[in-house]
Amino acid sequence: YATYFKLQEAAAEEAEQQVDPRKARSRLVRAALMSEASMASRAKIIVDHFRSHSSPRLGGRAKAMVVTSGRDHAVRLYQAMRAYIDQRGFTDCGTLVAFSGALTLDGIEYTEAKLNGFPERELPARFGYTRADDPNPPSVPKPEHRILVVAEKYQTGFDQPLLTTMYVDKILVKLAAVQTLSRLNRTHRLKTTEDLFILDFANRPEDIEQAFQQYYEASVSEPTDPNLLFDREREVMAYQLLVEAEMDAFVTAYFAAFQGGSATDTAIMKAHARLYGYLQPALDRFNALNATEPDTAAEFRRALDSYTKAYGWLSHVIGFENLELERLYQYGRFLLRRLPAP
DSSP states (O other): OHHHHHHHHHHHHHHHHHSOHHHHHHHHHHHHHTSHHHHHHHHHHHHHHIIIIITTHHHHTOEEEEEESSHHHHHHHHHHHHHHHHHHTOOSOEEEEEOSSEEEETTEEEEHHHHHTSOGGGHHHHHHOOGGGOSSOOSSOOOOEEEEEESSSSSSSOOOTTEEEEEEESOOOHHHHHHHHGGGGOOOTTOOGGGOEEEESSOOHHHHHHHHHTTOSOOOOOOOOTTHHHHHHHHHHTTOOOOHHHHHHHHHHHHHHHTTSOOOHHHHHHHHHHHHHHHHHHHHHHHHHHHHOHHHHHHHHHHHHHHHHHHHHHTTTSOOOOHHHHHHHHHHHHHHHHSOOO
């Protein structure tokens, strides 16, 4: 958080003249991060990112969690998000808050139940509700909640498969980092690793990597230059295993099957069968190449895997309007599942 370091430098001289500099800096930093302007800025970033990059995923079912450092932080950030949502007239990112007990801020007492408008025990079910999966939707639509702001609640043991995105506004260390971020790991029939994204306001990447190190042998650096995608696309297409007409037919069928957001499991299975049919010619060409030039086939697989991972991650950060990039991503990630194991 760049604000933190700037404030340390700005406050150092005055703090040393008056009181214990460590206490002064700590209080000044906290006051700044908890200020109305700071909360409004983070609220806007969270809401805008969710609506632009996360909300459409899983056929419009995707949900997000915002992790805060304490109850006052959770309430103030929740209020800032609600204010921004109301100001902009957004109707597609209903927000809830979760914290324990009662909290008094500026002379007003807040509880989770008062802010949400229903008892605490109902929160998991209400947050998990989606109209797309309601077998008997009422004539008056039930409220659909997409974002949950939490303070020391639902960071462990919360099993919500529709969570794809997390906004972290709290220092996470050791096991707490692993348990918190792993809320996104719950599986769903429409969910892939490319749907997952974490926007972290508080932690350094190396600290999170260290927390996970004892559970994983390696970590992967994410691409930082969007232009790399065009290089990787050219690399994939240079193998001449993919045909644009076949890719066009595939993505047309894919969006027709999945973009409505209300497909049943049976419909999804049928759609997958049709989509695999569009992949068969490329699969046949790959198998022929693999039989004669296995090293080249392996290089193609690595290039395609590298492209889909890069696109899946970068698409959370920037909106791509290049149809060829999107076409290769959708076609490529399905084809990778069909390629025979090395």
